[in-house]
Amino acid sequence: MLKIEGLCAGYGRIQALHGIDLDVPEGEIVTLVGANGAGKTTLLMSICGAPHASAGRVLLDGEDITHLPTHQIIRRGLAHSPEGRRIFPRMSVLENLQMGAAQSDPRHFDQDLERVLALFPRLHERLTQRGGTLSGGEQQMLAIGRALMSRPRVLLLDEPSLGLAPLVVRHIFEIIAAINREQKVTVFLVEQNAFHALKLAHRGHVMVNGKIALSGTGAELLANPEIRAHYLEGGTHGETAS
Amino acid sequence: MEYFLQQLINGLTLGAIYGLIAIGYTMVYGIIGMINFAHGEIYMLGAFISLIAYLAATTIGGGSVAVALMVALLATMLLTALWGWTVERVAYRPLRKAPRLAPLISAIGVSIVLQNFSQLAQGARVKPLPPVVRGGFTLMQSEDFAVNLSWLQIFIVMLTAVLMAVFTWVITRTSLGRAQRATEQDMKMASLLGINVDRIVSITFVMGAALAAVAGLMVTLYYGVIDFYIGFLAGIKAFTAAVLGGIGSLPGAMLGGLLIGLIEAFWSGYFSIEYKDVATFGILVMVLLFRPTGLLGRPEVEKI
Numbered sequence: 001m002l003k004i005e006g007l008c009a010g011y012g013r014i015q016a017l018h019g020i021d022l023d024v025p026e027g028e029i030v031t032l033v034g035a036n037g038a039g040k041t042t043l044l045m046s047i048c049g050a051p052h053a054s055a056g057r058v059l060l061d062g063e064d065i066t067h068l069p070t071h072q073i074i075r076r077g078l079a080h081s082p083e084g085r086r087i088f089p090r091m092s093v094l095e096n097l098q099m100g101a102a103q104s105d106p107r108h109f110d111q112d113l114e115r116v117l118a119l120f121p122r123l124h125e126r127l128t129q130r131g132g133t134l135s136g137g138e139q140q141m142l143a144i145g146r147a148l149m150s151r152p153r154v155l156l157l158d159e160p161s162l163g164l165a166p167l168v169v170r171h172i173f174e175i176i177a178a179i180n181r182e183q184k185v186t187v188f189l190v191e192q193n194a195f196h197a198l199k200l201a202h203r204g205h206v207m208v209n210g211k212i213a214l215s216g217t218g219a220e221l222l223a224n225p226e227i228r229a230h231y232l233e234g235g236t237h238g239e240t241a242s
Numbered sequence: 243m244e245y246f247l248q249q250l251i252n253g254l255t256l257g258a259i260y261g262l263i264a265i266g267y268t269m270v271y272g273i274i275g276m277i278n279f280a281h282g283e284i285y286m287l288g289a290f291i292s293l294i295a296y297l298a299a300t301t302i303g304g305g306s307v308a309v310a311l312m313v314a315l316l317a318t319m320l321l322t323a324l325w326g327w328t329v330e331r332v333a334y335r336p337l338r339k340a341p342r343l344a345p346l347i348s349a350i351g352v353s354i355v356l357q358n359f360s361q362l363a364q365g366a367r368v369k370p371l372p373p374v375v376r377g378g379f380t381l382m383q384s385e386d387f388a389v390n391l392s393w394l395q396i397f398i399v400m401l402t403a404v405l406m407a408v409f410t411w412v413i414t415r416t417s418l419g420r421a422q423r424a425t426e427q428d429m430k431m432a433s434l435l436g437i438n439v440d441r442i443v444s445i446t447f448v449m450g451a452a453l454a455a456v457a458g459l460m461v462t463l464y465y466g467v468i469d470f471y472i473g474f475l476a477g478i479k480a481f482t483a484a485v486l487g488g489i490g491s492l493p494g495a496m497l498g499g500l501l502i503g504l505i506e507a508f509w510s511g512y513f514s515i516e517y518k519d520v521a522t523f524g525i526l527v528m529v530l531l532f533r534p535t536g537l538l539g540r541p542e543v544e545k546i
Binding site for chain 2: 048050069070071074075080082086088089090091095098099100102103146150
């Protein structure tokens with residue numbers, strides 16, 4: 001569905017990605033784990049054309065979207081819940097969700113809103129509240145909900161667990177699984193919380209210094225001793241602690 | 243009392259005009275964080291276009307003043323909006339990713355270009371327009387002073403009120419306004435939701451220019467003389483109004499415009515007419531010193 005071939009990208013003279021090859025098959029959850037600064041966020045952003053790739057290609061259903069402007073890429077069925085959530089702080093929760101549906105047919109807005117609010121009942125109670133006044137967990141729900149309002153075929157999620165309490169993290173991950181299972185949305189999940197992410201994912205990739213270092217199914221990577229040593233300590237501790 | 247009322251009427255009229263120009267400053271600042279110093283010139287172009295359009299409409303159409311005014315109003319808004327769009331496209335968009343000083347300098351450049359263009363194209367002498375809308379009524383009469391309210395003043399204030407209501411509705415209730423506010427709050431995120439932010443920025447310039455155009459038409463009718471240099475002072479005063487109200491805030495721009503108009507009218511009425519600009523800019527200095535966020539602006543963390 002989403003195919004990345006030899007992608008290089010960076011900011012100014014600093015190159016962050018060095019030839020990424022990655023495949024996100026339809027209907028699956030694919031996760032990308034890695035340390036801070038490995039280039040995970042840059043990869044997600046350059047799929048959306050911000051920054052544009054300096055080399056390589058991004059294909060969506062076989063169509064080359066590498067050099068399209070960001071809004072054109074999004075209109076082809078991608079949705080992005082970015083790092084830091086980026087809720088519009090001075091807009092109500094409802095307006096944030098309306099922005100998510102800005103490019104879709106207004107006739108199915110009510111239906112989409114109902115679907116998202118069923119997924120996040122908490123947002124229902126907060127509809128008229130300003131986005132900036134929500135808690136971290138609620139903002140994350142809003143960010144994912146906003147992304148889902150456009151009926152995306154591929155959902156890009158950048159660190160949905162960041163800065164959230166373990167219980168909230170588990171809730172968010174359950175919802176991501178549900179979105180994938182019930183609404184048949186293909187998910188590309190970038191996470192530092194490798195344990196949860198790999199447990200959830202059909203397929204996983206490990207990124208080190210702007211390159212894919214290791215790939216496999218979620219279960220394979222979870223069992224890999226090297227991965228356990230490098231990426232899972234925090235995650236497993238978090239799990240036993242909760 | 244009669245004298246006070248008269249100054250109030252004059253001040254409201256003037257304030258309406260400043261408010262319309264101030265909206266253009268505040269919107270553009272809100273969305274791309276830049277003071278569009280060429281906005282005063284857009285208003286000046288609006289005044290010229292309105293004069294030409296009105297004369298053309300009366301020449302071709304003959305008869306009715308009301309029809310000619312309507313035609314002139316629409317033509318002025320349309321053509322001035324086109325100028326606003328062009329200026330953004332040519333002078334600001336290529337600098338979107340440049341340091342913040344660059345578009346500012348470019349704006350000053352545009353301002354000089356437009357001033358000189360009108361001077362060359364239309365001549366340096368003032369252009370008169372004989373009074374178009376005459377009459378009005380006397381509200382109050384004492385032995386030595388009469389309070390007059392002209393039809394033109396009513397027209398100016400009413401049209402401003404309607405435009406501002408429509409405008410507020412567009413910004414707060416429509417999907418276009420929502421996209422504009424989203425772009426203002428987080429341009430990158432707006433593009434990640436499929437919004438064509440370049441288009442939204444263009445529309446913002448077009449809307450600001452259209453309102454400045456109306457102000458240009460009003461001034462042409464109200465004072466009856468225009469020249470190529472009127473954009474400078476009116477621009478800076480409207481900028482003062484936007485800062486006073488809180489730059490980036492729409493209700494702030496309207497309120498600031500009104501206050502500046504009133505201050506100017508009362509100062510001219512009670513103190514000295516020669517020093518009215520000093521009063522206005524004194525306010526600008528005071529606001530910047532003691533309340534840089536303005537009356538209705540929100541405290542900005544760091545936006546330079």
